[in-house]
Amino acid sequence: MLKYLNRATGPALLVLAASAHGATSAAAAGDPAAGERVFNKCKACHTVGPDAKNRVGPHLNDVFGRTAGSLDGFKYSSEMVKAGEEGLVWTDETMDAFLAAPKKVVQKNRMAFAGLRKEADRADVIAFLAPYSVASGDAATAPADASEAPVQTASADSESAAAPATAIGDHGVFGLGRPALPDEIAAWDIDIRPDGKGLPEGSGTVLVGEEVYTDNCAVCHGDFGEGVDRWPVLAGGLDTLTEERPEKTIGSYWPYLSTVYDYVRRAMPFGAARSLSDDDVYAITAYILYLNDIVLDEDFELSKDNFLAHPLPNQANFIPDDRDQEPHYAGEGEPCMSDCTDGPVEITMRAAVLDVTPDADGDGAGAIE
Ligand code: HEC
Numbered sequence: 389m390l391k392y393l394n395r396a397t398g399p400a401l402l403v404l405a406a407s408a409h410g411a412t413s414a415a416a417a418g419d420p421a422a423g424e425r426v427f428n429k430c431k432a433c434h435t436v437g438p439d440a441k442n443r444v445g446p447h448l449n450d451v452f453g454r455t456a457g458s459l460d461g462f463k464y465s466s467e468m469v470k471a472g473e474e475g476l477v478w479t480d481e482t483m484d485a486f487l488a489a490p491k492k493v494v495q496k497n498r499m500a501f502a503g504l505r506k507e508a509d510r511a512d513v514i515a516f517l518a519p520y521s522v523a524s525g526d527a528a529t530a531p532a533d534a535s536e537a538p539v540q541t542a543s544a545d546s547e548s549a550a551a552p553a554t555a556i557g558d559h560g561v562f563g564l565g566r567p568a569l570p571d572e573i574a575a576w577d578i579d580i581r582p583d584g585k586g587l588p589e590g591s592g593t594v595l596v597g598e599e600v601y602t603d604n605c606a607v608c609h610g611d612f613g614e615g616v617d618r619w620p621v622l623a624g625g626l627d628t629l630t631e632e633r634p635e636k637t638i639g640s641y642w643p644y645l646s647t648v649y650d651y652v653r654r655a656m657p658f659g660a661a662r663s664l665s666d667d668d669v670y671a672i673t674a675y676i677l678y679l680n681d682i683v684l685d686e687d688f689e690l691s692k693d694n695f696l697a698h699p700l701p702n703q704a705n706f707i708p709d710d711r712d713q714e715p716h717y718a719g720e721g722e723p724c725m726s727d728c729t730d731g732p733v734e735i736t737m738r739a740a741v742l743d744v745t746p747d748a749d750g751d752g753a754g755a756i757e
């Protein structure tokens with residue numbers, strides 16, 4: 389039988405369990421709010437509160453005053469039952485000892501939990517659990533059957549009667565993690581928008597950029613952005629976009645310079661991301677503009693203030709595409725989403741015949757080098 393204040397059903401029983409504790413008891417010493425967080429460690433197996441059910445472990449309503457291993461309907465280990473038969477009753481003290489070292493108090497019991505090493509954690513979780521027990525007094529006085537415990541009634545609108553039962557842990561339903569610190573958010577929040585929003589203070593010239601680039605980037609991307617072996621090409625390719633094999637570089641293809649700054653700062657040099665200063669990234673970005681003939685002066689200095697003054701050549705070819713207005717799609721009408729084929733659906737070709745599946749011996753198209 390559950391004895392909780394249930395706001396939904398009007399007048400209810402008020403359980404004054406905490407007052408049954410002596411001033412020195414663990415529950416009185418503990419902090420129930422902290423205990424709720426400690427209880428997250430138990431939640432995989434135990435529930436408590438109005439909807440509590442037996443799960444991996446027995447529910448912990450009315451656990452104080454309960455004889456160990458005695459809850460109807462839960463299959464305890466024979467060791468736990470035996471401990472109860474030998475007189476173990478859950479009180480602040482026995483619970484404290486059990487939680488400190490479960491296998492020492494009830495040898496070979498089935499609770500797969502190492503225990504709570506910190507005394508404060510144990511006191512806190514006991515304080516958290518106590519209000520869910522009607523009889524949480526001393527072992528000597530607590531009746532084994534909690535349903536015999538005295539309860540006081542109170543009117544449901546009494547604020548002090550707020551049931552602690554269904555509160556969710558501080559950090560979401562599962563009680564995981566913690567709020568991110570301002571420093572952590574700042575370190576993560578580094579995106580830069582095409583309109584320049586997010587650009588940091590700082591500046592850098594083409595000449596400085598050439599130096600930083602030569603030291604950090606040229607091994608892979610080539611002295612002039614031409615790309616060593618098969619590393620990405622960063623410059624050139626202008627007017628190749630309509631060719632069969634277009635060369636897509638920052639100069640020929642990318643829409644926004646903000647992506648260059650953002651990407652280099654975020655991800656390069658490959659293997660040492662975030663190792664460059666903001667000034668270095670400005671300088672490199674200026675140098676990449678220079679390599680792509682977008683600025684021609686070696687003394688050109690790029691900063692937040694003139695960042696938008698040098699748009700990339702292909703920007704105008706990137707258009708908002710809402711599918712309704714865009715010419716390629718406009719006029720096609722509503723796309724068919726169901727029953728689009730007259731008659732029964734047939735298999736017209738096998739993937740193996742279409743040659744999209746690599747050959748079993750791995751030499752076919754699609755094999756990854
Ligand atoms: C991995 C699952 C698991 C975790 C985690 C766990 N327990 Fe248990 N607990 C059990 C099982 C299973 C039993 C029954 C043991 C038996 O029958 O031998 C049990 C028994 C108990 C009992 C005895 C109840 C009774 O009716 O005799 C108490 C009290 C208890 N656990 C409290 C806790 C507390 C408090 C925590 C968290 C600090 C916790 N447990 C963590 C699985 C767990």
Ligand code: HEC
Pocket residue numbers: 601604605606607608609619620621622636637638648651652656657658659664672
């Ligand atoms: C060890 C080799 C290496 C070094 C050094 C290196 N990169 Fe890269 N870079 C890469 C690889 C690999 C990619 C492709 C990454 C991907 O697609 O996920 C890349 C991609 C890029 C791109 C995007 C190219 C595109 O068109 O998609 C830019 C811009 C770039 N790097 C700039 C730099 C700059 C600036 C530096 C020096 C600060 C640098 N890289 C250092 C290997 C390197």
